[in-house]
Amino acid sequence: MIEELTDELRKVNEEAQRLIAAAKSVDELRVAESRLTGKQGSLGKLLGSIGKFPPEQRGAVGKEINQAKAAIVEQFAAARARLEQTADKAAATAAQTYDPTLPGPVVPRGSVHPVTAVQWEVEDILSRLGFVVVGGPEMETEYYNFEALNIPAMHPARDMQDTFWLDNGRLLRTHTSPCQVRAMERLSAPLRIISPGRCFRYETEDASHANTFFQLEGLMIDRNISIANLIAVMKLVLEQVFHRDVKVRLRPGFFPFVEPGFELDMSCAICGGSGCPTCKRSGWVEILPCGMVHPNVLRFGGIDSREYTGFAFGLGLTRLAMMKYGVRDIRALNAGDLRAIIRPERRNGRAIIAKD
Numbered sequence: 001m002i003e004e005l006t007d008e009l010r011k012v013n014e015e016a017q018r019l020i021a022a023a024k025s026v027d028e029l030r031v032a033e034s035r036l037t038g039k040q041g042s043l044g045k046l047l048g049s050i051g052k053f054p055p056e057q058r059g060a061v062g063k064e065i066n067q068a069k070a071a072i073v074e075q076f077a078a079a080r081a082r083l084e085q086t087a088d089k090a091a092a093t094a095a096q097t098y099d100p101t102l103p104g105p106v107v108p109r110g111s112v113h114p115v116t117a118v119q120w121e122v123e124d125i126l127s128r129l130g131f132v133v134v135g136g137p138e139m140e141t142e143y144y145n146f147e148a149l150n151i152p153a154m155h156p157a158r159d160m161q162d163t164f165w166l167d168n169g170r171l172l173r174t175h176t177s178p179c180q181v182r183a184m185e186r187l188s189a190p191l192r193i194i195s196p197g198r199c200f201r202y203e204t205e206d207a208s209h210a211n212t213f214f215q216l217e218g219l220m221i222d223r224n225i226s227i228a229n230l231i232a233v234m235k236l237v238l239e240q241v242f243h244r245d246v247k248v249r250l251r252p253g254f255f256p257f258v259e260p261g262f263e264l265d266m267s268c269a270i271c272g273g274s275g276c277p278t279c280k281r282s283g284w285v286e287i288l289p290c291g292m293v294h295p296n297v298l299r300f301g302g303i304d305s306r307e308y309t310g311f312a313f314g315l316g317l318t319r320l321a322m323m324k325y326g327v328r329d330i331r332a333l334n335a336g337d338l339r340a341i342i343r344p345e346r347r348n349g350r351a352i353i354a355k356d
């Protein structure tokens with residue numbers, strides 16, 4: 001019986017060694033120790049078995065087991081002390097290697113959206129010519145979006161712009177042109193304003209149409225403003241945006257708020273004019289509808305059309321960004337997974353991507 005006990009105690013001791021060697025932290029050590037000495041553990045079971053020995057042997061057996069237990073507890077305590085010391089050392093070294101003077105980790109800052117980049121650029125160019133930036137609401141009234149622009153209620157021109165009508169009787173502006181009459185009312189003549197912003201159309205989306213896009217409206221009103229002024233300003237803007245001579249052509253275009261009205265096309269910057277899906281294989285892209293402000297619109301804005309004339313244009317900022325940065329599909333610009341990177345400091349530079 002006693003020999004068997006000695007054998008058992010040796011095994012328990014070996015198990016303790018194994019557990020101590022495997023423990024990597026003070027916590028693991030604590031768990032291992034309580035498992036071994038707990039009622040269900042090998043040592044606990046031995047202690048519980050004292051009653052099975054004949055009464056005259058119980059004293060000796062108990063003593064032996066308790067001695068073994070004390071030795072094991074001691075070994076665990078020593079192991080704990082060792083582990084604590086190593087942990088302290090590691091913490092001390094970590095504290096020493098921390099250098100508060102080093103710069104922190106670099107957090108990627110993102111970049112400016114291509115549409116924002118061209119918007120800023122056009123704003124820069126035109127403000128050098130004396131244009132000021134004014135805003136207008138995205139939720140617009142029917143009056144400013146249509147009526148004051150010489151598009152009365154039953155006029156077929158309303159069909160040119162599929163509109164999101166709202167329950168409150170207003171609409172999501174279909175263009176930035178409503179800013180024209182708002183600006184005339186506020187600033188009167190003479191004036192030079194630009195108004196960039198988001199516009200909405202009830203459109204089926206494809207590579208060149210989106211239900212949400214950006215335009216930049218321009219308006220110049222003064223004495224003796226002519227089509228020559230209009231063409232000069234338009235050409236200057238496009239050449240500065242593209243950093244090169246730009247081929248443009250003027251076609252007659254119908255917009256109720258200008259007379260005469262034009263479509264100003266530029267040679268497609270994506271294919272260089274040879275024809276691609278973006279320019280519908282024509283080599284030209286409609287980029288700048290414009291014209292001489294209709295006298296009715298001047299009247300709506302409270303400006304005397306006998307004294308003043310003016311030109312207006314509605315630059316498609318989204319399309320301009322696509323041309324400038326070689327983005328073939330308008331949906332890429334709204335998708336939020338742009339691979340394009342334009343850093344603010346490079347916003348006047350040539351940049352980026354071709355996203356297919």
Ligand code: DAH
Binds near residue numbers: 175290
């Ligand atoms: N607002 C027009 C549109 O979105 C574009 C436009 C045409 C604006 C001629 C103008 C203009 O200022 O003169 O279709």
